[in-house]
Amino acid sequence: MQFMSDNAAAVHPQVWAALLAADAPDAPYDGDALSARLDAAFAEVFGRPCWVLWVASGTAANCLALSTMVPPQAAAVCHRLAHIERDEGGAPGFFTHGAKLLLAEGDGAKLTPAGIAAVIDPIKRGVHWVQPAAVSITQATELGRVYTPAEVTEIGLMAQGRRLWLHMDGARFANAVAFLGCEPAAVSCNAGVHALSFGCIKNGGMSAEAIVFFDEGLAEIAGYRRKRAGHLQSKGRFLAAQILAMLEGKLWLENAMAANEAAAIVSHGAADRLLEPVEGNQLFLRMSTQERAKLREQGFAFYDQGADGARFVTAWDSQREHCQALAEAIAAL
Amino acid sequence: MQFMSDNAAAVHPQVWAALLAADAPDAPYDGDALSARLDAAFAEVFGRPCWVLWVASGTAANCLALSTMVPPQAAAVCHRLAHIERDEGGAPGFFTHGAKLLLAEGDGAKLTPAGIAAVIDPIKRGVHWVQPAAVSITQATELGRVYTPAEVTEIGLMAQGRRLWLHMDGARFANAVAFLGCEPAAVSCNAGVHALSFGCIKNGGMSAEAIVFFDEGLAEIAGYRRKRAGHLQSKGRFLAAQILAMLEGKLWLENAMAANEAAAIVSHGAADRLLEPVEGNQLFLRMSTQERAKLREQGFAFYDQGADGARFVTAWDSQREHCQALAEAIAAL
Amino acid sequence: MQFMSDNAAAVHPQVWAALLAADAPDAPYDGDALSARLDAAFAEVFGRPCWVLWVASGTAANCLALSTMVPPQAAAVCHRLAHIERDEGGAPGFFTHGAKLLLAEGDGAKLTPAGIAAVIDPIKRGVHWVQPAAVSITQATELGRVYTPAEVTEIGLMAQGRRLWLHMDGARFANAVAFLGCEPAAVSCNAGVHALSFGCIKNGGMSAEAIVFFDEGLAEIAGYRRKRAGHLQSKGRFLAAQILAMLEGKLWLENAMAANEAAAIVSHGAADRLLEPVEGNQLFLRMSTQERAKLREQGFAFYDQGADGARFVTAWDSQREHCQALAEAIAAL
Amino acid sequence: MQFMSDNAAAVHPQVWAALLAADAPDAPYDGDALSARLDAAFAEVFGRPCWVLWVASGTAANCLALSTMVPPQAAAVCHRLAHIERDEGGAPGFFTHGAKLLLAEGDGAKLTPAGIAAVIDPIKRGVHWVQPAAVSITQATELGRVYTPAEVTEIGLMAQGRRLWLHMDGARFANAVAFLGCEPAAVSCNAGVHALSFGCIKNGGMSAEAIVFFDEGLAEIAGYRRKRAGHLQSKGRFLAAQILAMLEGKLWLENAMAANEAAAIVSHGAADRLLEPVEGNQLFLRMSTQERAKLREQGFAFYDQGADGARFVTAWDSQREHCQALAEAIAAL
Structure with a gap:
């Protein structure tokens, strides 16, 4: 019974159907009819113009977006636990040509204006010190927490005031919006986000994420940089198909x-046992080594979270019986 | 009737079958059972140990391979018409952190030891001049020509003598081997090639190319750099599945x-009308503007090749009747 | 008798005097009183606002300037014989993070609008092809030739029309202006140049070149990038002193x-014997191997220029008798 | 009375003499007779072969050295207060093409094996996480503290055991050796250091630092990268002269x-009032805002150190009376 990662989930039947339907000859790269529909499809989701690029991984989505915002000599602020800082093999350094990540603190892996200010306010003006150019936040966060529209807006206003771009790593944006029950725009473009990595792969997709730009200039740069990074696939229609299938209905x-x-x-x-409130599809639980061993003996697969914790992640295809069984097994520990 | 690019070809049914079969939960990234089989599968093809990484595009395959061979302060030699020089949006500069491409000449877009020497021999030793570290050749070339085993071996020996790495862009490696009727090893590892971009996408695949390393050290570096470039997809099993399907039978x-x-x-x-001998699946024909217009009126799609030429590319799924019709239409011009 | 390079010339006494005078404590980096005078000093030379940075080498000057003009995914056009292409150890690739140099042709190592167009006009729009962002010309050129105000203006207008930045490598700008007898502005800012590498080292300086920006935005970026490249020396007053001494009188x-x-x-x-007209301080002469040997036996030091030529360079401190002796020795060959 | 920075100190008369003596024609770049003497001169200082490059700034020295040790996809460990992390405008990211700095803790800005281990031990093996390739320590540290031979040796052994390169930022190496009264080798090469940024500028030099490599392979790479970074000055004899003058006697x-x-x-x-023991030429003192104001009124110039402290730096040319006056003024506060 699999609770390690939503990355391990199956591909949704509607995505499969869309993939198979895309197997007709069309123009290569992103010149096909499906790719051409992406901007409009997202414009409907967000209620405003969008410029959208598909890529094959969340890392590529995040780092391409950042590379349009942060010149090599500048920096982006992110949380100390952010995926871009901890789990992307130095990809931000590659895509931005060596820009810095400035690490801020905040409960639940959430940034706040105060947390951001604590990092950037001490930076003196002048060429000796790397100046911030962007902020990147994760929705839902690496600890499963969700920013409310008000919280993103606060950060957005701060970013605007400081002339910083705002990027959102939305590998689990869908889970966050589902939890909030709000309009997608309310926690993204309307709140000041300039580019959103819109995750599909953990949510029933196979190999496509969308970078949704709310700024045309950034999107244009990203187009060139996507090609330059080897991410402009020649049969791009298969990526567009997946994303459109995710939006459909x-x-x-x-x-x-x-x-x-x-x-x-x-x-x-x-x-x-909750180490963090459950606001999406991730659970972080206090759990001893012995307890974890016991669960694993019963066939539950999951990651450790530090020395005394465990992380469980559900997905669109998690089976109710497995979840029920896990709940009972935990309760019985 | 489509003769623009083999990129536009359909995905082969066996590849579809493999994709669908791969849709069972497994470890993410390249920790899955299918990815684990790649080294052995290629070892069988090449008759020696191989270290294999999947990526999503030929550009990524070529440039990742080069980045393991060419330090930022050095250069790779390639043909003036090479895809890495002309059609990859500057990707080699990105992946190698600014290394140079040194452009050599050669008939049919083929390099020769003499052509390579003409470029690198004038380079004085010393820090003022960018020193070559690798050679990259394309099999089959951008003009549809094929290197024989003897020709690759000559280049391989020269590279060895000059302590240069040898990379092969094999986006159409299959077409070349099919044309030659030789062992795959005879025009690659046995001839001195250290890394081969083994193309699948133009040949019935969907979104997976293989980088086949014949050197373990290069492959290890490539693993880190693939992640860093956002090319380590989380559901990598779907890339491995495609490649294994291509090798199967x-x-x-x-x-x-x-x-x-x-x-x-x-x-x-x-x-x-042949501008180049036909040695694979590409035809380069002398053809006037009016003649091209006439063909297009009859429903044939293809690219111009300069002012007085045309390029036609066939694929695994090109229909015999279309080809026959095209032959007749050209003959009738 | 030394005719190899103006790099080998002595430091001018007025520069020495300025260096010694600068040895009073002052604020470090470029916060000192001498550095603060640079903008105004050049504004007087060029008759308009300038933003000036000192650096320690022509390579740094050229490449820092280019790095403010050419994003990593773009290209600069230069002559096939340009110093940035041939003699800077790949520095443009380093400073621009892998942007390309597009090589144009032109007599006397001079670019022309037609030569530039021949390189950039065939570049299709779109992300597959690296797009030009700047032009770089050398005044005087690597073959000792000088652009007239009209010639630079033609290039400047073309650059403006194509939305390209225009950089001038002026390692021997002084020799060119001395030859032309024109206002410095007439072959630089007034002709459309946005940044000029103003050479001092070959002309009596010790270790300082000036980058003269005619665009404030470029200069601001250059300030950050100079620091990031380790070129913001802590005792910068000694570089400013040299440059001010060069302008003085x-x-x-x-x-x-x-x-x-x-x-x-x-x-x-x-x-x-002239291979090129003499328009500054460089001579390129037809000269056989034996003739060169004969001159060297007589104590003249100089570089070969290809198989049948020789390059002689004079400097501010070349002795008249040496020059006279060389002229006679050549005439006597 | 100047106590802000040893950067502001004058150039020593023997350095001036060497500079003036170097003003005879010689081969450009580092082909001159003075540059050729550097390796031997340092070999005498360190009692073993050295490979030495001059550069014009401490930033260039540190970052060039690191760039030979740390591939783009890897990381260097340094102290949270290290100059390379805090004060070099992102230069390490530029020279290493985006490698990471991993920040460790330690009293007095000194690293320890335990402090290093705390940072690198949690890094899992595998491509998702940036792997360490080097350690960089500062001697004397940014808080004026000095590593003993035993302390450097401990770090050197740890680095050796982990296959990490060891770099030493020795902007104030001279002050540390003077404090310790040991052989220079005892706190560098004999203790496991592979490359040392040997500072001259703060210690009576004008514009030259030396990178002393104790590994020939690293030095060779550095030669190419120095040129590529625009740091190979054409009149390099003036840098070599300064360094040789520093070693002389x-x-x-x-x-x-x-x-x-x-x-x-x-x-x-x-x-x-000492916040740190005084082990070289830097003093960090507890001092209120009012007290600092009082000192400044008396003509003493110095930097604040946080909210309640002050930093005073002396130099080779600090006048005894000024120091005495400062001591009395502080005592009288």
Whole structure:
């Protein structure tokens, strides 16, 4: 019973259908009819013009977006636990040509204006010190927490005031929106976000993420840099197809809701162990080495979280019985 | 009737079957069972140990391979018409951190030891001049020509003598091997090639190319750099599946043979127009503007080649009737 | 008798005097009183606002300037013989993070609008092809030729029309202006140049070149990038001092005139051997191997220029007798 | 009375003499007779073969050295307060093409094996996480503290065991050796250091630092990268001259001793205010805003150190009376 990562989830049948349907000859790269529909499809989701590029990984989405915002001699602020800082093999340094990541603190891996200010206010003006050019936040965060529209807006206003770009790593954006029940725009473009890495792969996709730009100039640069990074696939229609399938009939929200509900089921057995509130499809639980061993003996797969914790992640295809079984097993520890 | 690019070809049914079969949960990234089989599968093809990484584009394959061979302060020699020089949006500069491409000449877009020497011999030793570290050749070339085993071996020996790495862009390696009827090793590892971009996408694949390293040290570096470039996809099993399907029962050779045969059919009507001998699945024909217009009126799609030429590319799924019709239409011009 | 390079010339006494005078404590980096005077000093030379940075080498000057103009995914056009292409150890690739140099042709190593167009007009729009962002010309050129105000203006207008930045490598700008007898602005800012590498080291300086920006935005970026490249020296007053000494009483023009006159003396003995007209302080002469050997036996030091030529360079401190002797020795060959 | 920075100190008369003596024609770049003497001169200082390059700034020295040790996809460990992390405008990211700096803790800005281990031990093997390739320590540290031979040796052994290169930022190496009274080798090459940035500029030089490599392979790479970074000055003899003058008659140690003694004089009046022991030429004192204002009124110039502290730096040319006056003024606060 698999609770290691939503990366391991299956591809959704509607995505498969879209992939198979895309197997007709069309113009290569992003010159095909499906890729051409992406801007409009996202414009409908966000209620405003969007410029959208597909790429094959969240790392590529995040780092390409950042590379349009942060010149080599500048820096981006992110949380100390951000995926771009901890888990992307130095990709931000590659894509930005050596720009810095400035690490801020904040509960639940969430940034706040105060946390950002604590990092950038001490930076003196002048060429000796790397100046910030952007902020990157993760929605939902690496600890499963969700920014409210008000919280993103606060950061957005601060970024605007300091002339910083705002990027959102939305590998689990769908789970966050499903949890909030708000308009997608309310926690992104309307709140000051300039580029959103819109995750599909963890949410039923196979190999496509979308970078949704709310700024045309950034998107144009990104087009050149995507090619230069080897991310302009020649049969791009298969990436566009996946993303369009996710948007069709709001599949992205449905899948996220299913994953969130699966997490909620698990959390019923673990209320007294929660290291963080469950706001999406990730659970972080206090759990001793022996307890973890016991669960694994029963066939549950999951990651350790530090010395005394465990991380469980559900996905759109998590089976209710597995979740129920896990909840009971935890309760019985 | 489509003769623009083999990039536009359909995905082969066996590749689809492999993709669908791969849709069971497995470890993410390249920790899955399919990815684990790649080294052995290619070892069988090449008769010696191989270290293999999947990536999503030929550009990524070529440039990742080069980045393991060419330090930023050095250079790679390639043909003036090489894809890495002309059509990859500056990707070699990105992946190698600014190394140079030194452009050599040669008939049919083929390099020769003499052509390489003409470029590197005048380079004085010393820090003022960028020193060569690698040679990159394309098999089959950008003009549809094929290196024989003897020709690659000559280059391989020269590279060895000069302590240069040798990379082969094999986006159409299958077509070349099918044309030559030789062992794959005879025009690659046995001839001195250290890394081969083994193309699948133009040959019936969807979104996976293989970088086949014949040197373990290069492969280890490439692993880190693939992640850093955002090319380590989280559901990597779908890339491995495609590549394994291509190798299964030598599908890669079968598809290439079909494409080559399709080109041969077309060439029957164009013998007096050939700008280059047809050695694979590409035809370069002398053809005036009016003649091209006439063909296009009849429904044939293809690219111009300079002012007085045209390029036609066949693929594994080119229909015999279309090829026959094209041959006749050209003959009738 | 030294005719190898103006790099080997002595430091002018007025520069020494300025260096010694600068040895009073002052603020470090470029916060000192001398550095603060640079903008105004050049504004007087060029008759308009300038933003000036000192650096320690022509390579740094050229490449820092280019790095503010050419994003990593773009290209600069230069002559095939340009110093940035041939003699800077790949520095442009380093400073621009892998941007390309597009090589144009032109007599005397001079670019023309037609030569530039021949390189950039065939570049298709779109992300597959590296797009030009700047043009770099050398005044005087690597073959000792000088652009007239009209010639620079033609290039400047073309650059403006194509939205390209225009950089001038002026390692021997002084010699060119001395030859032309024009206002410095007439072959730089007034002709469309946005940044000028203003050479001092070959002209009596020790270790300082000036980058003169005619665009404030470029200069601001250059400030950050100079620090990042380790070129913001802590005792910057010694670089500013040298440059101010060069401008004081037009020493830069005097020195260049002296060097040009020395070259003219040499040319009197070599009129029938000139490979290029002598327009500054460099002579390129037809000369056989045996003839070169004969001159060297007589104590003249100089570089070969290809198989059948020789390059002689004079400097501000070339001795008249040496030049006269060389002229006679050549005439006697 | 100047106590802001040893950067502001004058150039020593023996350095001036060497500069003036170097003003005879010689081969350009580092082909001159003075540059050729550097390796041997340092071999004498360190009692073993050395490969030495001059550069014009400490930033260039540190970052060039690191760039030979740390591939773009890897990391260097340094102290959170290290100059390369805090004060070099992102230069390490530029020279290493985006490698990471991993920040460790340690009293007095000194690293320890335990502090290094705390940073690198949690890094999992594998491509998702940036792997360490080098350690960089500063001697004396940014808080004026000095590593003993035993302390460097401990770090050297750890680095060896982990296959990490060891770099030493020795902007104030002379002050450290003068304080320790040991052989220079005992805190560098004999203790496991592979490359040392040997500072001259703060110690009576004008514009030259030496990178002393104890590994020939690293030095060879550095030669190419120095050129590529625009740091191979054409009149390099003037840099070599400064460095040789510093070594001549152990001027480097004499100057450092003078600076250290000056700091000792100041410390006599400040024993109860020391934030760090005085081990070289820097003093970090507890001091309120009002107290600092009072000192400044009396003509003392220095930097604040946080909200309640002050930094005073002496140099080889600090005047005894000024130091005495400062000591008394502090005591009288």
